[in-house]
Amino acid sequence: MSDTLEPQTFRVTRADLVRYAGASGDFNPIHWSDRVATSVGLPGVIAHGMFTMALVGRAVTAWAGAPDAVVEFNVRFSRPVPVPDTDEGTEVVVTATVREITDDGNTRLALTATCQGEKVLSLAQATIRKR
Amino acid sequence: MPLDQSFVGRSWPATEPYLVGREKIREFARAIGAADAEYHDPEAARALGYADVVAPPTFPVVITMSASRQIVEDPALGLDYSRVVHGDQRFAYARPVVAGDALVCVNSVDEITSRGGHDFLTTRTEVSTADGEPVVTVWSKLVQRGEH
Numbered sequence: 260m261s262d263t264l265e266p267q268t269f270r271v272t273r274a275d276l277v278r279y280a281g282a283s284g285d286f287n288p289i290h291w292s293d294r295v296a297t298s299v300g301l302p303g304v305i306a307h308g309m310f311t312m313a314l315v316g317r318a319v320t321a322w323a324g325a326p327d328a329v330v331e332f333n334v335r336f337s338r339p340v341p342v343p344d345t346d347e348g349t350e351v352v353v354t355a356t357v358r359e360i361t362d363d364g365n366t367r368l369a370l371t372a373t374c375q376g377e378k379v380l381s382l383a384q385a386t387i388r389k390r
Numbered sequence: 391m392p393l394d395q396s397f398v399g400r401s402w403p404a405t406e407p408y409l410v411g412r413e414k415i416r417e418f419a420r421a422i423g424a425a426d427a428e429y430h431d432p433e434a435a436r437a438l439g440y441a442d443v444v445a446p447p448t449f450p451v452v453i454t455m456s457a458s459r460q461i462v463e464d465p466a467l468g469l470d471y472s473r474v475v476h477g478d479q480r481f482a483y484a485r486p487v488v489a490g491d492a493l494v495c496v497n498s499v500d501e502i503t504s505r506g507g508h509d510f511l512t513t514r515t516e517v518s519t520a521d522g523e524p525v526v527t528v529w530s531k532l533v534q535r536g537e538h
Contacts, residue, residue, distance in 0.1 A: 269423070282421035283452055299472070308476040309451050313422040316447040326426040326486070327438060329447045333480035333529075382478075 264355040264368070267318040271306055271340065272348030279310045293344070305339040311351060311379060315372055318353040322368070323387040330365055334383040340374045349374055355385075364389060393468050393502045393509050393534070397461070401498040405457045407520045412489035414452070415445045422446060435488070442489035449487055451479075454515040454528045457495035461513055462532070469511065469534060477510060478531035484524045492520040500529070507536030 276290050285307055288295035293303045312334050320326050342348050355368040370383035412432070419429035427434035428444050435443045462469050487493070494517075501512040515528045 275421075275423075278421045282418045284456060309448055309479065310422065312479055313424075313446065313448045317422060317424050320424075320426065320447065325438075326424075326428040326446070327440075327444050329481075329483060331480070331482050332447055333478065335478045336476050 262357050264322050264357075266352055266354045267321065269314045269317070269351045269353070270348055271310070271314075271342055271351055272346070273304065273342055273344050275348070276304065276306055276310065276342060279307055279313075283307065283309065285309065301339060302341045304342055304344070306342050306351075308336040311336070311340055311372060314351055315353050315370055315380070315383065315385075318355065319368065319370070319385045319387060322355060323366075328387045328389075329385055330388050331384075331386040333385075334370070334372075335381045336379070337381040338374075338377055338379045340379050351379070358384065361386065392504055393511060394466055395502055397464075397467055397499045398502050399499065401496060402460045404494040404496050405460070407492040407494050408453045408456075410445070410453075410487055410489055410491040410493060412443050415443050415449065415487075415489050418449050418452065419446055422448075432489075440486070440488050445487035445489075447481060447483070447486075450481065450517055450526050450528050453493055453517065454495060454530070457515060458497055458513055458530065460497050461499060462511075467511075469532075473535045473537070475533050475535060476530070477533040478512075478529070480529040482527045484526060487517075487525060491525065493517050493525060494520055509534040509536075 296304050352373050354371045358367045358369045365386050367386045372380045432442050496516045498514045500514045503510045512531045517526045518524045
């Protein structure tokens with residue numbers, strides 16, 4: 260495993276947020292109503308933080324090469340991910356660098372996620388187990 | 391109004407078991423665009439040593455978000471959910487969630503702090519099987535933004 264992993268890009272549209280709301284049970288209207296989102300000072304509908312984290316999780320399991328390899332996973336949501344009501348939506352780009360190999364042989368990754376060039380997570384990392 | 395500090399260190403009785411369905415895991419995996427066979431195909435999951443399909447890493451929030459209503463909807467805490475945003479999220483896994491699991495949650499409040507007019511609430515949820523096997527520990531930090 261090299262020190263910097265191949266970045267992974269995920270497209271996010273309003274349809275994705277509606278589907279995630281239904282699957283997760285998080286029906287907060289800031290994730291589907293521009294009217295509600297702007298009334299609380301947001302630029303418009305934003306992605307669920309846990310949807311963004313789920314995309315980062317997809318990148319981590321892909322890098323690990325196993326869907327069950329994640330031992331620890333944590334993020335701080337530092338900036339919202341606005342999702343315009345267009346066919347293109349927006350994009351989230353996830354990167355990782357290997358920070359260390361732990362005493363028990365696991366790999367600790369430092370993670371970033373950016374949207375429109377802005378970091379949307381901070382203090383994000385995952386520990387993955389070698390199979 | 392600040393959050394009630396007396397909630398720090400409190401734990402709540404275990405929730406009723408949540409029965410993890412195979413179709414719920416598939417639905418969640420489709421919603422995040424995760425096509426890994428082990429999330430969808432029981433045979434592929436069995437090849438990894440699991441009894442049924444396994445859930446993606448963030449799936450436990452489906453269970454813990456609902457369970458944490460025990461805390462956040464208690465009027466005595468004083469949380470105004472309309473001003474709440476998600477601050478931090480952390481998972482420490484003993485193993486993945488597997489379809490067929492009956493999972494119970496024990497909620498605690500780890501920390502309540504205030505800074506810059508905002509209030510911060512950190513909850514911890516121990517997720518285990520109804521038989522007591524640990525599965526995952528989930529921490530969430532919620533931020534109640536100050537009133538303008």
